[in-house]
Every structure is written in structure tokens, then in C-alpha cells.
Amino acid sequence: MTPQIEVVFQPHGKRAEFPPGVTVMEAAQALGVDISSLCGGKGKCGKCKVRVLGGDGTVSEPSDKELKHLSEEEIRDGFRLACTTRLGASTVIHVPLRSRIGRQRLQTGGLEIPVKLDPLVKKYRVTMPPPHLRDSRADEDRLLASLTEQHGLPELGIDFDVYRSLPNIVREANWDATAVVWKDRIIALEAGDTSDSCFGLAVDVGTTKLAGFLIDLKRGEVVAVAARMNPQIPFGEDVMSRVSHIMNGGWDALEKLQDAVVSGVNEIIVECCGEADARPEEIYELNFGGNTVMQ
Ligand code: FES
Structure with missing residues (x-):
């Protein structure tokens, strides 16, 4: 060695x-x-x-x-x-x-325009009748039928991970659960009634600044904001310097730049969740705005 x-x-x-x-x-x-x-x-x-x-x-x-x-x-x-x-x-x-690049005051405020709340992710509490001798439907059929009956939802797709965990969750939760639906797919199933906690995160990936906005998708409110300097700055202060750093350093350099921005976003998630008393698992959708060089 x-x-x-x-x-x-x-x-x-x-x-x-x-x-x-x-x-x-x-x-x-x-x-x-x-x-x-x-x-x-x-x-x-x-x-x-x-x-x-x-x-x-x-x-x-x-x-x-x-x-x-x-x-x-x-x-x-x-x-x-x-x-x-x-x-x-x-x-x-x-x-x-x-x-040193140093800490700077970061502007995160902006103009909020009223919009009609219609998030792609919605949560539905659903109770299901337990199986018995005259009702031997599969768990997924039971779940989908209950969602249609109780919320008028059309037949939804179910993510593979949800399929795998579904039998355990519904039994542990005594057939009382919350389905997280993204467009026309169930992307998660949670035990009990968790329908009140549904968050999305919008991230502005700027050349110098990362800013994250945690949004309560049920109420349409920004509940926490966190910002920090873009951790890619040590690799070049502007976009072209970062591009040339990658061109000289190859895949290894690209991976380091990506790791830097991902770790910055993860820190923002932790900070926002701490401020809003939310859990990272309750963030169901992330939206990023930024130059694609920074991804
Ligand atoms: S001279 Fe060292 S980073 Fe520019």
C-alpha cells in the first residue's frame, strides 16, 4: 500500500x-x-x-x-x-x-404568484375490508377497489416496490393505509393516516447558489427555505471553468462535480425538513431548475 x-x-x-x-x-x-x-x-x-x-x-x-x-x-x-x-x-x-470563497448572504426571497393548487402527487387515506372466506381477492385488487369506492379513482398502476411491501403494510396497519399517488400510479403505501404530510421540493441550482424551497403540497405553502453556496465552486467559479475542468479530468472529474451538487441538495433537504418538522421520506417530488452543466 x-x-x-x-x-x-x-x-x-x-x-x-x-x-x-x-x-x-x-x-x-x-x-x-x-x-x-x-x-x-x-x-x-x-x-x-x-x-x-x-x-x-x-x-x-x-x-x-x-x-x-x-x-x-x-x-x-x-x-x-x-x-x-x-x-x-x-x-x-x-x-x-x-x-476563500466564504459565506455570503444569499437571496432566496421572490415574488409568489397565486396558482391553483393541483399537485401531481396526492395522498389518499384508504381503509380496506380484510379478506375472509367469501372475499379472497388479492391485496392489490382490494386496495384498488377501495380507492375507487372511497375516492372515485380510476384503476391505477402500482410501482414494483409498493407491490413488494403491500401485504406487510396492510396487515400491520390493520387494513388502514394511505396511498401516495403520482399521476396515475401508486408510488408508495404508508401505514395509517399520513395524508396530512405531503411535500415537494423545488431547487434552484444556480452557478453560485443552491436554494431549496420545501412546499406543503396539501396547502400550497412554502414551509421552509434553505440555501448555500454551490459546492461546485471550488472546481471553477463559472460554468465554462467547470466544463473545462471536466474536459481535462474526464469521468472522474464529472463524478466529483455531480457528487458535490448532490451532497449540497441533500444538506438542503435535511435543513428544510428540520425547519418544517418534516421527514425526508415525505418529500415525494423534486423539481430542479438550472443549467444542465450543473447536474
Ligand atoms: S490559478 Fe489556480 S485556480 Fe486559477
Whole structure:
């Protein structure tokens, strides 16, 4: 096994082990440390200056690109470009304030236009007669017939996962359940009456900002809002820098960018649910708006 080196970022206090030869930027991205990167790590913008503390003799020599952006005094003080500097031994990296993307005030308010509430996802509480000698219908037939009788729904499709869990759920719930219907399909079946909790999440995936709006689909109200900087920023501050980062780094880079945005959305879900006292499983529909590069 290749011996690992430990990289510590200050003042964040984040640390992890990496293989020798890792660039400071790669380590920062893996740890979610925000370092400005206007050119997407090509050594062109000079925005990613960091101070390398220690690791003498094991850090790569300043490249021509670095020499263009760093003064002699900065090099003497240990400043380097994070995207081109490779580390050969355990090192502490200080990220100065000017190189951090930092937290910003995020605008999440907007104009709310009244719309007629007609969500694609609806919940229906349904009670079913238990089987007996003269009623030996299959569970799914019993469920569909009860939904038609009690809510006037036409025959619906049933998702495979619902088929699998249906026998257990209806018996455990004593034949009293809630069907979650998306368009003309049952996408979930829940024990008891859960018809009051039905949420959707709208996410604005911006170049710099992710904003999530948790919407109560039963009442048509925005019940929680959460926002954070787009975690893809360390890979490039604008869309074109991120595209070129992927073109240079291939599938691996693409996967990292996707992981970054997915983890940002997951954090937003947790935050919104905490604020609205909802559970992530009660979000039945997600809508995203954004440049497809960011997906
Ligand atoms: S010089 Fe632009 S990210 Fe390093």
C-alpha cells in the first residue's frame, strides 16, 4: 500500500490522508475546503494562493505559471498556487481570507404568484375490508377497489416496490393505509393516516447558489427555505471553468462535480425538513431548475 501523507487546512481545521503527489487543490476539493478557482485549476487566474507551512523540500518547485502570479516575496513566505502545487509529505496549508470563497448572504426571497393548487402527487387515506372466506381477492385488487369506492379513482398502476411491501403494510396497519399517488400510479403505501404530510421540493441550482424551497403540497405553502453556496465552486467559479475542468479530468472529474451538487441538495433537504418538522421520506417530488452543466 502506498504510504499516505496528511494534509491539514487552516483555519478550517480539516485534515485527511492523501497519496503523495496530490495537489493542494485536489486535497481541498476532497475535504470541501473553499478555495477560489476562477480558471477551474488551470493556473491562469492566480486566485488560489495558499501558504504552504512546512513540507520543506517535498513540495513541487514553483512552476512557470506560479512565477507569473507570485512575487518573490510571496514565494519566500511560502505562498503557492493551490492548483499547481503538489505535495510530497505531510503538510499544513493556510488558506488566506482573500483566497476563500466564504459565506455570503444569499437571496432566496421572490415574488409568489397565486396558482391553483393541483399537485401531481396526492395522498389518499384508504381503509380496506380484510379478506375472509367469501372475499379472497388479492391485496392489490382490494386496495384498488377501495380507492375507487372511497375516492372515485380510476384503476391505477402500482410501482414494483409498493407491490413488494403491500401485504406487510396492510396487515400491520390493520387494513388502514394511505396511498401516495403520482399521476396515475401508486408510488408508495404508508401505514395509517399520513395524508396530512405531503411535500415537494423545488431547487434552484444556480452557478453560485443552491436554494431549496420545501412546499406543503396539501396547502400550497412554502414551509421552509434553505440555501448555500454551490459546492461546485471550488472546481471553477463559472460554468465554462467547470466544463473545462471536466474536459481535462474526464469521468472522474464529472463524478466529483455531480457528487458535490448532490451532497449540497441533500444538506438542503435535511435543513428544510428540520425547519418544517418534516421527514425526508415525505418529500415525494423534486423539481430542479438550472443549467444542465450543473447536474
Ligand atoms: S490559478 Fe486559477 S485556480 Fe489556480
